[in-house]
Amino acid sequence: MPTNVDRYFSYDHLPLPLQAVSKPIADLQELMEKLLPDGPEKSAGMRKLLEAKDCLVRAALTN
Structure with missing residues (x-):
């Protein structure tokens, strides 16, 4: 499951x-x-990638 x-x-x-x-x-x-x-490491990686994306978009807002 993806x-x-x-x-x-x-x-x-x-x-x-x-x-x-x-x-x-x-x-x-x-x-x-x-x-x-699919597996727990992929799920964890996707969550961390999402967290990184959110941080980077917020960083772009400060410019």
Whole structure:
């Protein structure tokens, strides 16, 4: 079963400068979802990637 955090990587609703930060991370999430076998490490990695995406988008807001 694939992880179910993919919906949190959407970026179309963001302003263009924030999309530029979020899209490469969403692309990586999609690639990892396809490449890696399902399991607890993949789930943990996806959660950490989501956390990193949130931090990086917030960092872009401070500019």
